Amino acid sequence: MLNALEVVTTVVVGLxxxxxxxxxxxxxxxxxxxxxxxxxxxxxxxxxxxxAVMPFWYIGSLVLAAVWAVMGRHHHGTGLVVTAGALLLVSVVMSILLLVPINNQGKTWTAENRPADWREQANRWDRYHYVRVAVIVAAFTLLVTALV
Incomplete structure (x- = not known):
């Protein structure tokens, strides 16, 4: 059962x-x-x-990593899984505090109603997103390392 959870978690986070x-x-x-x-x-x-999709994916990934950490607490690599889970938590917090507010505004924009600073807001979202990608790549790398 733990092996299946490890693989599913790694695949879900990897995707x-x-x-x-x-x-x-x-x-x-x-x-x-x-x-x-x-x-x-x-x-x-x-x-x-x-x-519409990513909140479930991010939180689901975090939950899977947490379950893996608990179920595998006596196995090799648990520290890596816990650290990966902490990074996934950071990505969720970053999303909620930094990216989602910009996205919630941007998803309603049209050519007619976009704000004057729309490009700056989009660029800010991109910068935050680069950091979030680095965080989840690190989490994925730790999960893969724990798996092998």
């Missing part, structure tokens, strides 16, 4: 890392090449779509 890495280093750079009106529409749509 989340892949999506978030792709957003940071593939999708957003592509979108940034669009004209402003299209860029605003695309980021708003992405914010709505991923904003």
């Amino acid at each position: 989340m890392v892949g999506v978030e890495f792709s957003v940071a280093f593939v999708i957003n750079p592509i979108l940034n090449g669009l004209p402003d009106d299209s860029l605003v529409a695309a980021r708003a749509h992405g914010g709505r779509m991923l904003g």
Whole structure:
């Protein structure tokens, strides 16, 4: 049972890392090449779509890591899993405090109603997102290390 939990947790977190890495280093750079009106529409749509899914994914990943840490507390690598869980918790807190407020505004923007500082807000979200990606990559690396 623990082995299955370890694999499921690692896969779930790994997929989340892949999506978030792709957003940071593939999708957003592509979108940034669009004209402003299209860029605003695309980021708003992405914010709505991923904003609906990612809370469950982030919290689910944290819960899976916590369950792994508890169930495997007497096994090798538990300290790595606990540290990964702490990093996943940091990513959840960062999301709630820094990224979600910007995303909640941005997902309602259109070409007609976007604020004058929309680009600065989008750039701030991107900077926070780069940090969050680094945090979840570190958590994923620790989980993989604990798994092997």
